[in-house]
Amino acid sequence: MSGDGMTASLGMAGTRHRAQDAAARDGLPPVLWLAALAAALWPHWLWMAGRWRDGSDDPLGLAALLAVALSAPRYAAHMTRQVSGLWLTLALAACVAATAALFFAPPLVGALLAALTLAAASRALLPAGQPSLALGGLLLLALPLISSLQFYAGFPLRIATAQLSTWLLQAFGAEAQRSGAAMLVNGRLIIVDAPCSGVQMVWMAYFCACAAALWAQQPNGVFLRRLAGVGAIVLAGNVLRNSVLVLLEAQPAPVAAWLHQGVGLMVLAMVCTAVVSLVGRKSHGLV
Amino acid sequence: MPSPFILPLRPLSRSGRLVLFIAGMVFVTLLTVAWTPARADDSEAPPPESPYFFVDSQDPATDRLPLKSTQVDVHIVGVIADVTVTQHYRNEGRRPLEARYVFPGSTRAAVYAMNVRLGERLLTARIKEKQAARIEYEAAKKEGKTSALLEQQRPNVFQMNVANILPGDDVAVEMHYTELLVPTEARYQFVFPTVVGPRYNSPSRSSPNDTPVASPYLREGQASSAGVDIKVTLDSPIGIKEMRSPSHAIEVTGIDSRKAVATLGGTDKPANNRDFILDYRLAGDRIESGLTLYRGDKENFFLAMVEPPAAVPVQQITPRDYIFVVDISGSMHGYPLETAKVLLEQLIGNLRASDTFNVMLFSGSNRMLSPSSVPATRANINEALRTIKEMGGSGSTEIVPALKRIAALPKPEDVSRSVIVITDGYVSVESEVFQLVRKNLGHSNVFAFGIGSSVNRLLIEGIARAGQGEPFIVTKPEQAAAQAERLRKMIDAPVLTHVQARFEGLDVYDVEPLQQPDLLAGRPVLVFGKWRASGSGLQQGQLVVEGQTANGPYRNAVPVEDSSDPAKSVLRYLWARQRIASLSDQEALDGGSAQKAAITQLGLDYSLLTQYTSFIAVDRIVRNTQAATTPTVDQPSPLPEGVSNAAIGAEVPSTPEPDVGLALLVVIGVGGGFVIARRRKS
Numbered sequence: 001m002s003g004d005g006m007t008a009s010l011g012m013a014g015t016r017h018r019a020q021d022a023a024a025r026d027g028l029p030p031v032l033w034l035a036a037l038a039a040a041l042w043p044h045w046l047w048m049a050g051r052w053r054d055g056s057d058d059p060l061g062l063a064a065l066l067a068v069a070l071s072a073p074r075y076a077a078h079m080t081r082q083v084s085g086l087w088l089t090l091a092l093a094a095c096v097a098a099t100a101a102l103f104f105a106p107p108l109v110g111a112l113l114a115a116l117t118l119a120a121a122s123r124a125l126l127p128a129g130q131p132s133l134a135l136g137g138l139l140l141l142a143l144p145l146i147s148s149l150q151f152y153a154g155f156p157l158r159i160a161t162a163q164l165s166t167w168l169l170q171a172f173g174a175e176a177q178r179s180g181a182a183m184l185v186n187g188r189l190i191i192v193d194a195p196c197s198g199v200q201m202v203w204m205a206y207f208c209a210c211a212a213a214l215w216a217q218q219p220n221g222v223f224l225r226r227l228a229g230v231g232a233i234v235l236a237g238n239v240l241r242n243s244v245l246v247l248l249e250a251q252p253a254p255v256a257a258w259l260h261q262g263v264g265l266m267v268l269a270m271v272c273t274a275v276v277s278l279v280g281r282k283s284h285g286l287v
Numbered sequence: 288m289p290s291p292f293i294l295p296l297r298p299l300s301r302s303g304r305l306v307l308f309i310a311g312m313v314f315v316t317l318l319t320v321a322w323t324p325a326r327a328d329d330s331e332a333p334p335p336e337s338p339y340f341f342v343d344s345q346d347p348a349t350d351r352l353p354l355k356s357t358q359v360d361v362h363i364v365g366v367i368a369d370v371t372v373t374q375h376y377r378n379e380g381r382r383p384l385e386a387r388y389v390f391p392g393s394t395r396a397a398v399y400a401m402n403v404r405l406g407e408r409l410l411t412a413r414i415k416e417k418q419a420a421r422i423e424y425e426a427a428k429k430e431g432k433t434s435a436l437l438e439q440q441r442p443n444v445f446q447m448n449v450a451n452i453l454p455g456d457d458v459a460v461e462m463h464y465t466e467l468l469v470p471t472e473a474r475y476q477f478v479f480p481t482v483v484g485p486r487y488n489s490p491s492r493s494s495p496n497d498t499p500v501a502s503p504y505l506r507e508g509q510a511s512s513a514g515v516d517i518k519v520t521l522d523s524p525i526g527i528k529e530m531r532s533p534s535h536a537i538e539v540t541g542i543d544s545r546k547a548v549a550t551l552g553g554t555d556k557p558a559n560n561r562d563f564i565l566d567y568r569l570a571g572d573r574i575e576s577g578l579t580l581y582r583g584d585k586e587n588f589f590l591a592m593v594e595p596p597a598a599v600p601v602q603q604i605t606p607r608d609y610i611f612v613v614d615i616s617g618s619m620h621g622y623p624l625e626t627a628k629v630l631l632e633q634l635i636g637n638l639r640a641s642d643t644f645n646v647m648l649f650s651g652s653n654r655m656l657s658p659s660s661v662p663a664t665r666a667n668i669n670e671a672l673r674t675i676k677e678m679g680g681s682g683s684t685e686i687v688p689a690l691k692r693i694a695a696l697p698k699p700e701d702v703s704r705s706v707i708v709i710t711d712g713y714v715s716v717e718s719e720v721f722q723l724v725r726k727n728l729g730h731s732n733v734f735a736f737g738i739g740s741s742v743n744r745l746l747i748e749g750i751a752r753a754g755q756g757e758p759f760i761v762t763k764p765e766q767a768a769a770q771a772e773r774l775r776k777m778i779d780a781p782v783l784t785h786v787q788a789r790f791e792g793l794d795v796y797d798v799e800p801l802q803q804p805d806l807l808a809g810r811p812v813l814v815f816g817k818w819r820a821s822g823s824g825l826q827q828g829q830l831v832v833e834g835q836t837a838n839g840p841y842r843n844a845v846p847v848e849d850s851s852d853p854a855k856s857v858l859r860y861l862w863a864r865q866r867i868a869s870l871s872d873q874e875a876l877d878g879g880s881a882q883k884a885a886i887t888q889l890g891l892d893y894s895l896l897t898q899y900t901s902f903i904a905v906d907r908i909v910r911n912t913q914a915a916t917t918p919t920v921d922q923p924s925p926l927p928e929g930v931s932n933a934a935i936g937a938e939v940p941s942t943p944e945p946d947v948g949l950a951l952l953v954v955i956g957v958g959g960g961f962v963i964a965r966r967r968k969s
Contacts, residue, residue, distance in 0.1 A: 188940075189939055191939050200944045241942070246942055261949065265950065273957050276961045277961075
């Protein structure tokens with residue numbers, strides 16, 4: 001670098017630092033800027049509240065919002081005015097798209113864009129190395145997603161669960177057959193219907209994954225690579241839960257409701273423990 | 288790189304702040320105007336085609352249960368019952384509404400009048416062609432006029448529509464019908480069904496007459512808030528010997544006199560979830576037989592009822608083949624199926640060793656206990672009974688494929704076959720079943736046993752009529768033995784066969800039935816018809832009934848009773864009802880709507896409710912100014928006594944995930960445990 005160039009560069013840096021100093025002196029704190037952006041997207045939050053209130057979706061998103069709120073002070077402390085222009089531009093684009101979606105797209109798409117706006121803005125305001133991906137994940141999980149997931153992903157999940165359960169039961173010598181999303185086990189028909197698809201378990205597992213990554217300050221790259229493992233754990237857990245319950249239902253005696261609940265909760269606890277252990281463990285090397 | 292988007296805000300001028308404020312307000316206004324939250328709108332949804340469970344919206348503005356009570360006043364004179372059913376609809380909500388209610392009627396009812404009491408005013412209904420009545424009702428509904436429409440869905444299932452019931456209104460709809468009470472073995476029975484059993488509507492039904500029956504039901508054990516009160520007054524020229532109800536607790540006065548009154552007794556049990564059955568006998572176990580004339584303005588009618596001969600046991604019993612067809616669908620689950628098992632034990636357990644038998648179990652599919660009939664040996668009987676005891680009720684009621692399979696079974700020429708169908712009859716393919724029985728099971732006698740507290744008597748009686756057999760109703764297991772014995776006697780020794788009825792000295796025409804069926808049970812021979820007067824004096828003449836009994840030829844002559852009793856005017860309704868039933872049977876046999884014109888004309892001429900004519904009453908005053916937004920409320924019925932929820936929704940087990948609240952607690956527990964463990968570790 002030539003001496004003139006260095007002088008020019010230093011001059012530009014000096015100008016930038018002066019601008020930042022001015023910003024530090026007169027501008028909004030980053031977290032307030034983020035709050036203002038969130039407030040601008042109020043129609044989406046109103047819609048989400050309506051979905052929770054009218055019972056059309058499980059209010060699980062409130063738990064994700066609570067997790068975001070609990071981690072907010074720590075994030076606020078790390079937020080800086082050294083913003084990433086790329087992420088901020090993405091945030092602005094998502095914000096414009098979210099506002100436009102109010103008029104042209106289904107409400108869930110608009111809310112999804114609104115959540116992405118906040119995720120991108122958070123990423124822009126956070127220094128590299130902070131687990132912003134986990135924060136974005138929690139923001140997405142805060143959306144009323146369960147019903148839509150059930151509608152679009154429920155059937156493939158049911159088919160996959162029924163088929164894998166059939167193979168598992170056959171391996172243990174049971175007389176099992178799959179027919180669509182139903183199973184014929186020891187001559188009794190048992191359906192793997194929508195509440196059996198495992199969508200709720202998927203949400204719980206990814207919620208655990210995001211919360212664990214936040215708590216463990218897991219870098220984005222590490223978190224992203226471990227998410228694939230979370231998917232495998234959920235599928236295995238749901239197949240195990242379904243297989244045990246199918247075996248119970250195939251008995252002549254009716255199965256008590258508490259036993260149904262007990263099996264489901266026990267398997268869920270196993271899945272969540274595995275997910276938290278996987279995502280929350282300290283990263284050595286790449287993973 | 289610093290972003291231009293977080294440059295510090297400069298203080299705005301006064302006009303700048305005003306512009307910003309106005310811009311913000313415009314933005315909020317635009318958003319509010321454009322904001323159209325999604326609402327569930329089922330106004331365009333197709334109507335349900337199957338029974339379904341009632342869901343209460345918990346909206347206090349709309350009264351979801353507008354039918355408050357039903358009052359039944361029955362007056363029996365001789366063998367003719369005149370019944371007034373009054374349904375009270377009261378709107379206790381804050382919005383006007385239209386009420387729809389599907390309710391049952393007797394299979395022999397001739398519904399001849401309806402009127403509506405709206406406060407102090409009385410609206411008299413007119414009979415109209417069904418579509419015309421529907422159009423008039425819809426128009427009145429839209430105009431905001433209170434109106435009522437009574438339609439027939441089946442000969443024993445009706446639908447009442449009452450439009451524009453305003454908040455606080457008390458609308459009383461009175462329906463009048465008459466029916467003939469035909470004694471069996473000198474015992475009379477009056478039946479008032481109170482609930483329509485939930486019908487299985489087969490997706491493969493093919494007859495246009497078999498429209499689906501769909502209405503809401505309360506869940507098992509849930510009582511209806513619409514009570515029923517029944518009062519029966521019986522006037523008889525002979526002393527009344529006994530009056531009892533096997534279905535309800537009743538209080539009776541006037542036994543051993545010529546006038547008795549029965550009313551529902553006080554009991555905690557709901558009265559409106561099963562048929563009300565009243566049995567009575569007259570002194571000396573006599574039945575009212577004779578040839579009664581009625582002189583009308585334009586036409587004269589007669590009714591003849593001739594006492595049957597006593598059944599005589601025959602010396603030589605022909606071996607028979609018995610096929611038992613047993614319904615094991617969801618509606619038979621529980622008490623009805625247990626009753627059917629007791630009945631089958633009685634029927635199969637008492638077969639003769641020379642008989643052969645087979646059993647078919649059907650629901651959505653069907654299976655025979657053995658490929659062909661087996662001898663009624665003790666081992667075979669025990670094996671069949673063991674299999675029957677193990678069966679449970681579930682699934683749909685595909686009765687047509689089951690009967691088709693029975694019809695296709697080979698039968699040796701020298702063997703008499705009896706097909707015994709055991710079902711609650713909760714299907715909506717009656718016409719198709721009758722057609723199938725008449726066309727394909729002509730070589731057998733078909734007997735139908737209706738099992739349960741609220742049997743579809745139309746199907747049971749229709750199968751028996753089409754199959755030249757007899758209907759039986761078994762409401763309790765303790766009746767099974769007697770009914771099984773009755774069937775055995777009937778098959779062994781028919782009361783009267785090759786029955787012929789002819790008139791001497793009386794000019795008759797339009798006689799019903801055209802051909803007399805064999806009498807298997809001790810029921811009288813019945814003849815309806817019209818007659819032409821000869822001169823102005825009293826009519827002379829007699830009816831001669833001839834036939835064959837086990838002892839040889841039989842002949843009985845009944846003289847004419849010509850009196851000017853105006854109460855006999857109901858004979859015109861009974862004749863028309865009988866003629867409509869015959870035409871409907873013919874229509875079911877032919878398929879299509881070939882008899883539509885004839886039945887419609889009879890309905891209009893005699894003011895009778897039929898499948899093609901309806902009663903309509905419309906108020907002149909426009910009372911509801913918001914008719915376009917008035918909701919329609921379907922009055923739910925209770926499930927018949929003994930019928931389980933499986934009749935409507937068979938529960939196939941599944942493997943649902945745990946409760947969401949508990950699951951979240953588990954997740955929090957796991958997270959907390961993880962944090963604690965990591966802190967201890969570090």
